[in-house]
Amino acid sequence: xxxxxxxxxxxxxxxxxxxxxxxxxxxxxxxxxxxxxxxxxxxxxxxxxxxxxxxxxxxxxxxxxxxxxxxxxxxxxxxxxxxxxxxxxxxxxxxxxxxxxxxxxxxxxxxx
Amino acid sequence: xxxxxxxxxxxxxxxxxxxxxxxxxxxxxxxxxxxxxxxxxxxxxxxxxxxxxxxxxxxxxxxxxxxxxxxxxxxxxxxxxxxxxxxxxxxxxxxxxxxxxxxxxxxxxxxxx
Numbered sequence: 001x002x003x004x005x006x007x008x009x010x011x012x013x014x015x016x017x018x019x020x021x022x023x024x025x026x027x028x029x030x031x032x033x034x035x036x037x038x039x040x041x042x043x044x045x046x047x048x049x050x051x052x053x054x055x056x057x058x059x060x061x062x063x064x065x066x067x068x069x070x071x072x073x074x075x076x077x078x079x080x081x082x083x084x085x086x087x088x089x090x091x092x093x094x095x096x097x098x099x100x101x102x103x104x105x106x107x108x109x110x111x112x
Numbered sequence: 113x114x115x116x117x118x119x120x121x122x123x124x125x126x127x128x129x130x131x132x133x134x135x136x137x138x139x140x141x142x143x144x145x146x147x148x149x150x151x152x153x154x155x156x157x158x159x160x161x162x163x164x165x166x167x168x169x170x171x172x173x174x175x176x177x178x179x180x181x182x183x184x185x186x187x188x189x190x191x192x193x194x195x196x197x198x199x200x201x202x203x204x205x206x207x208x209x210x211x212x213x214x215x216x217x218x219x220x221x222x223x224x225x
Contacts, residue, residue: 009152032211043116043202043216044155051211090154096210099145099170104154 002027002093006103014111019063019078021106023091026072033074034092034100035065044090050074061085086110114139118203118217125193126225133188133220135203143209144186145170146178148199149219155202161186162209193224 007022025031032051036044048059055067061084065076074091088107094100116137125131137144145160147170157170161180175197177189186205190197200221204214 006154034213036216041218043218044204044214045216046213049213094210098210099157099160100214102147102155104152 002031002095002098002101004091004093004101004103006089006091006106008106009104010107010109012109012111013081015083016080019076019081019085019108021076021089021091021108023065023074023076023103024072025074025091025093027093027095029095031093031095033065033067034094035059035063035074035076036090036092036102037061038088038090038105040087047076047089081108081110083110083112114215116203116205116215116217118201118220120220121218122221124223124225127194128192131190131193131222133190133201133203133222135186135188135217136184137186137203137205137215138184139205139207139215140183141205141207141215142183143207143212143214144180144203144205145214146176146186146188147202147204148172149202150199158188158201160209190222193222195224198222198224 003026034049035047050067058064091103146158147155159178161167203217206212206214
């Protein structure tokens with residue numbers, strides 16, 4: 001069965017610093033991987049997705065993620081954090097014909 | 113505008129009083145799903161539907177019912193709500209299941225007293 005582990009329920013960075021949110025997955029077949037962002041009082045919005053094309057995936061708002069099969073990881077990064085990046089981030093995994101499974105989420109705080 | 117619409121956005125009610133949360137999508141998506149979000153637990157799937165008249169249990173279906181009579185609508189029904197169903201609920205849809213991203217509604221915050 002597929003599953004996702006997000007390391008760190010809370011991450012705090014200073015404005016302008018690197019953002020790194022960690023995600024490891026488990027899947028018995030090549031997975032599809034997603035990162036979603038949730039701003040307060042809103043639903044989840046798709047940041048980026050990996051569907052077996054390029055291993056480095058670029059998303060919206062300057063975020064990107066790299067699929068590393070050997071490490072079963074799909075970490076989310078952004079070179080320079082903005083105050084507007086403060087939100088909760090969810091990693092999700094699915095495979096063909098199966099439902100999406102979400103991680104527990106990581107709350108990102110950006111300090112001025 | 114492509115969207116998933118949930119109603120109501122907020123509801124406070126009492127134990128045992130039946131309620132329905134509606135969900136509608138305008139993207140002609142085959143797949144629809146309900147999740148509940150609780151602190152530290154992420155999103156857990158309640159029920160999903162691959163197509164009209166086809167529904168299946170997710171990870172936490174107890175105490176919930178759904179129906180899919182039309183492609184665009186997927187209501188969530190709590191026949192006899194209890195306080196442990198106090199949560200934030202999301203409806204989502206996608207073109208197909210698996211490799212397609214899901215589109216989410218804005219959520220419904222339910223408080224069962």
